[in-house]
Amino acid sequence: MSTTMTETAPALEDEALARLRALTGDPRATFREHQLDAIRDLVEDRARVLCVQRTGWGKSAVYFVATALLRARGAGPTLIVSPLLALMRNQLQAAEAMGLRAHTVNSTNQAEWATIEGLIEQDAVDLLLIGPERLNADRFRERLLPVVAGRTGLLVIDEAHCVSDWGHDFRPDYRRIGDVLAGLPQQAAVLGTTATANDRVVADVTEQLTAPRAGAGPDEAAPVLRTYRGSLARRSLRLEVVELAHPAERLAWLVEHLRADPATGEAPLPGSGIVYALTVSDAEQVAGFLAEHGIAAAAYTGQQDSEARIALEERLRRDEVKVVVATSALGMGYDKPDLGFIVHYQAPGSVVAYYQQVGRAGRGVDHAEVVLLRGREDRRIQDFFISQAFPTAERVAEVRAALDEAGEAGLTSRELQSRVNLGLTRLEAMLKILDVEGAVRRAGGRWIAVPESDWRYDADRYAHVTELRREEQRAMAAFGSDGRCLMRTLQEQLDDPDPQDCGRCAVCAGPRHQPLEGDAHVALVREAQQHLRSRPVDFDPKRMAPDATSGALRKIPQDVRVEPGRALARRGDAGWDDQARRELGAGRVSDETVDALAALVRDWRVPVQWVAAVPSRRGEPDVVQDLGERLAARLELPWAPVVVRREDRPPQAAQHGAAQQAANVRGAFAVEGTVPPGRALLVDDVRQSGWTLAMVGGQLRRRGADAVFPVVLSTS
Structure with missing residues (x-):
């Protein structure tokens, strides 16, 4: 799918390579397969491109190098929509290392928005990073977004799978990217990047990223998306599944594998890493038990403030802790190249989500251990998250009827909650979806029905997506139990075009971290059970x-x-x-x-x-x-x-x-x-x-x- 070479290609390649080496700090760095193709498409053709590549392939290198080349050619600034603060911080640091003038707009720096707007007007911003929630915030959407979108030279949708409700990590705010696409200049390039998109998600993302530009004439052809899809195999990861039904057994296993041997000073799991749990309380409980046994461990959850999470990310990056016990709040965007292991205390709801999380490990080292400790409570927790994904038709009808009755005066979320049988969190999630899909609109702090909307509750689609979630849940339950290579299974779930046995996982090469036995282990399991029961x-x-x-x-x-x-x-x-x-x-x-x-x-x-x-x-x-x-x-x-x-x-x-x-x-x-x-x-x-x-x-x-x-x- 690469473009035809032009007479400027050698010059562009040389310039791009110099930018890459400045970015990496490595004078011998070279492009990986498809990286230069994607950069050329963006810079020469101002095309729309989707890169579906494994974690660690270098998707950010594509948009940083492309930004530098586009700016040198007179294009407007790059707008990056990025899902997590950790990702934003890393990207700002990388951009500055290349000499790019990078800024971010988020809820913590509203006092700086006017200054940033002025810099954009002066063409003094090379790269602007925003979270997807900014696209759904009144002030940004109405005041700053038109200024930014109208000048954008390159739009980057990082973690583009979040656009699709077929994906494992759908985020309604990402649907607002359609507003940005509609307001782009004619010569703006578009890049979507992800490591976790199967064929269904790629098709959905493609449909959304090929929306025509605002003001397109009837004879103007719809944009075409050029897709670069590479192998998703992670050769540095050694995968294993260990069945331990009871949480006390898993706590004991973690202590035995994370605690250093007094004789050698080494632990069975090397270096520092992440243990993933499904809930905040589990993350806190696991971290507490590990700390009680002399292991430098700390919990990381979405309920902590951003300063605490940033500090813990840095402590892990400096190897000041052996392990961070995290919910999915620590996922996309965290980059510690030498992360030595990932352990799942509980299984996520899909193989795709699992692949995304294990992708944190082994990015800059030849070997990293990945172990799934499957427990009997996994399905119950997964069921809860699946059931919360979409509102019922009855609840939606209650919300719309209440807003219709309120008329142009509208209702606040609290006022609306008093009229419908929904918790505030689920209500606001529903309103966000209805807002994006045009059934309601927000004016200040109030919600108002859109009377002329032709929106209809798409029960068939919601049911279909829910059944897909169930299929993914079943695939996760079968992972490691059907005799197939574990890495190949991950690749096949993600529709990798060339899945192959890895030769090193527990299925291919034999188990290494199986359940332990003996008096010491039994005593530790008893102690773990007491720990689980001792925290009111x-x-x-x-x-x-x-x-x-x-x-x-x-x-x-x-x-x-x-x-x-x-x-x-x-x-x-x-x-x-x-x-x-x-x-x-x-x-x-x-x-x-x-x-x-x-x-x-x-x-x-x-x-x-x-x-x-x-x-x-x-x-x-x-x-x-x-x-x-x-x-x-x-x-x-x-x-x-x-x-x-x-x-x-x-x-x-x-x-x-x-x-x-x-x-x-x-x-x-x-x-x-x-x-x-x-x-x-x-x-x-x-x-x-x-x-x-x-x-x-x-x-x-x-x-x-x-x-x-x-x-x-x-x-x-």
């Missing part, structure tokens, strides 16, 4: 409540507010949750679990003086009342069965918005009889939304309790 979960009290009439959030008065609470387990964790839920289902909590809850309260050291419980809707005998009474006996405190259930309501798990959750509890319980004086311990089984504890606790406060401390077996 604290939760905050409700401070705001929706008004029963308007749904508007109002502050809960201090004199009826409950105190911070504590849970024995978190939903789905590897400690007490499974046992507690089985016992609740059987109708009676075991003495072991009651003893554990009593120990939790004692360690908590809250000054409670009596115990009450929220009546269960599980029938007779009341399992929660029984739990409360037995817990009171263990704690040697008075038992006060003063809370009664007036009527059964649907489970809180079926309620998603704060207004619906509060309404589902309001009036369902009452406090009867004499409320003892002093501070109460309020017991419940499973905390779903927190509103039951807040409202029942509020009633106890009104009836004279000095304070109410909630305690539950498990919290969602």
